[in-house]
Amino acid sequence: MPSQEHLSKQFDIDLDTVRTRVLEMGGLVESQVVAAIEGFATGNRELIERVSTSDYRVNSYEVSIDNDCSHIIVRRQPAGSDLRMVLAISKIVTDLERIGDEAEKIARMSKQIHERGTLQIQRFAEIRHMGGTAVKMLRAALDAFARQDTAQAANVVLEDVTIDNEFRSIIRQLITFMMEDPRTISTALEITWIAKAIERVGDHAKNIAENVIYIVKGTDVRHTTLEDVEREAKKT
Amino acid sequence: MSAQIESIKPEATPPERAATPAAKAEVKGLNFFYGGYQALKRIDMVVHEKMVTALIGPSGCGKSTFLRCFNRMHDLYPGNRYEGRIVLYPDNTDLLSRGVDPIEVRMRISMVFQKPNPFPKSIFENVAYGLRVRGERKRRVVEEKVEQALRNAALWDEVKDRLHELAYNLSGGQQQRLCIARALATDPEILLFDEPTSALDPIATASIEELIHDLKEKVTILIVTHNMQQAARVSDFTAYMYLGELIEFGNTDALFIKPARKQTEDYITGRFG
Numbered sequence: 212m213p214s215q216e217h218l219s220k221q222f223d224i225d226l227d228t229v230r231t232r233v234l235e236m237g238g239l240v241e242s243q244v245v246a247a248i249e250g251f252a253t254g255n256r257e258l259i260e261r262v263s264t265s266d267y268r269v270n271s272y273e274v275s276i277d278n279d280c281s282h283i284i285v286r287r288q289p290a291g292s293d294l295r296m297v298l299a300i301s302k303i304v305t306d307l308e309r310i311g312d313e314a315e316k317i318a319r320m321s322k323q324i325h326e327r328g329t330l331q332i333q334r335f336a337e338i339r340h341m342g343g344t345a346v347k348m349l350r351a352a353l354d355a356f357a358r359q360d361t362a363q364a365a366n367v368v369l370e371d372v373t374i375d376n377e378f379r380s381i382i383r384q385l386i387t388f389m390m391e392d393p394r395t396i397s398t399a400l401e402i403t404w405i406a407k408a409i410e411r412v413g414d415h416a417k418n419i420a421e422n423v424i425y426i427v428k429g430t431d432v433r434h435t436t437l438e439d440v441e442r443e444a445k446k447t
Numbered sequence: 448m449s450a451q452i453e454s455i456k457p458e459a460t461p462p463e464r465a466a467t468p469a470a471k472a473e474v475k476g477l478n479f480f481y482g483g484y485q486a487l488k489r490i491d492m493v494v495h496e497k498m499v500t501a502l503i504g505p506s507g508c509g510k511s512t513f514l515r516c517f518n519r520m521h522d523l524y525p526g527n528r529y530e531g532r533i534v535l536y537p538d539n540t541d542l543l544s545r546g547v548d549p550i551e552v553r554m555r556i557s558m559v560f561q562k563p564n565p566f567p568k569s570i571f572e573n574v575a576y577g578l579r580v581r582g583e584r585k586r587r588v589v590e591e592k593v594e595q596a597l598r599n600a601a602l603w604d605e606v607k608d609r610l611h612e613l614a615y616n617l618s619g620g621q622q623q624r625l626c627i628a629r630a631l632a633t634d635p636e637i638l639l640f641d642e643p644t645s646a647l648d649p650i651a652t653a654s655i656e657e658l659i660h661d662l663k664e665k666v667t668i669l670i671v672t673h674n675m676q677q678a679a680r681v682s683d684f685t686a687y688m689y690l691g692e693l694i695e696f697g698n699t700d701a702l703f704i705k706p707a708r709k710q711t712e713d714y715i716t717g718r719f720g
Binding site for chain 2 (some may be wrong): 215216217218219222287288289290291292293294295429430
């Protein structure tokens with residue numbers, strides 16, 4: 212990555228501003244996922260409501276950052292690492308917005324489960340653990356973006372396997388519950404949706420990490436093997 | 448998911464790129480001196496046939512000097528000296544060899560300059576000039592060649608009814624296309640463009656760029672440009688030069704998205720300096 216500043220100071224300012232706003236948006240989305248999972252585990256109505264009512268802020272960040280990217284492309288015709296940065300940011304904000312949607316989905320399901328009252332299935336610990344893994348991945352992907360750290364980005368991609376395994380394990384447990392007692396089916400289905408939403412958060416975090424590798428190394432590692440991702444991340 | 452990654456890998460592999468095009472010319476160990484000053488240093492590069500190759504770099508990097516070596520323009524001034532070879536294929540002619548006549552070289556390798564420079568003659572005579580120098584006397588042949596060159600330069604429809612008017616009456620963009628027609632009239636194998644649109648407005652620039660795109664079906668093109676977006680738009684291959692050296696040469700898309708050298712990255716991203 213070039214360390215030197217641009218001849219145009221305004222170009223530096225424009226790029227720094229858009230990068231900072233991506234991190235702000237990432238911070239907001241991360242707090243929404245944390246609140247949604249906590250809301251599911253504790254039934255805290257206030258947390259659940261907060262996730263639902265603040266989704267519009269995530270959406271407006273997405274529109275505004277995309278607009279900033281268009282502005283940079285029109286005015287600066289970026290090339291090389293600048294072009295990759297702008298292209299990747301445009302994709303990263305889409306992933307962040309979808310993570311926000313998943314958080315909202317978790318909040319909505321949690322509200323339904325808790326409004327129904329007594330729970331026939333207690334799966335809080337597993338969901339909380341899986342949620343913790345997803346939040347850790349998201350935080351690491353955003354850190355990797357902030358520091359342009361490809362090694363950390365590669366770790367996020369590898370971590371996706373863990374969250375997929377946790378998801379499959381929860382689904383197996385829920386199937387057992389549903390087979391044993393059909394009265395648990397509606398709640399089990401809602402918990403399935405929550406687990407799926409968390410699994411999707413992991414997928415989006417992985418996408419963000421892959422974009423960090425693209426920005427820094429210029430190689431598109433989507434749809435390649437984990438070995439390829441690790442090799443690219445380490446390449447000097 | 449990792450299982451999905453494994454399963455989709457074979458289909459997701461991008462199709463093989465077309466094989467590298469044949470070489471029209473090859474520059475081997477080229478050094479060039481303006482008297483005691485070395486302007487080009489050990490340049491090795493392949494010019495691909497019927498492709499557009501752009502030369503970019505900051506002012507004074509040697510890109511115009513390099514371009515002018517191809518048709519021996521430097522021979523016109525005393526004290527200039529070439530070392531190395533520029534081999535023209537398929538006949539393996541070394542363009543820089545003392546035994547090769549520069550006039551013959553210029554018949555095979557034509558040049559279009561920064562500012563349109565029509566001769567103070569009619570439109571027709573401007574295009575016919577190279578043919579007459581070559582010794583073509585048959586009126587019918589000259590007329591056919593002039594029409595063909597003007598058509599190839601996308602100018603025929605605009606001038607066919609006033610071929611005998613003075614070329615200076617044309618607009619700047621038309622004059623530049625006339626110069627391209629003049630360069631094309633002798634059926635060159637390589638066409639050299641030295642910042643061909645720097646004196647033109649955006650509309651005329653777009654028509655020249657469109658023309659370059661169409662011409663590469665017939666002829667190999669080398670273009671020097673200060674405008675990086677123009678290089679990205681019109682060329683298949685790009686060479687970045689700095690201080691008389693060829694820093695990086697490669698596929699244009701790759702060079703503008705993922706340059707291999709930090710110097711190239713700094714230049715194309717506007718960090719140079």
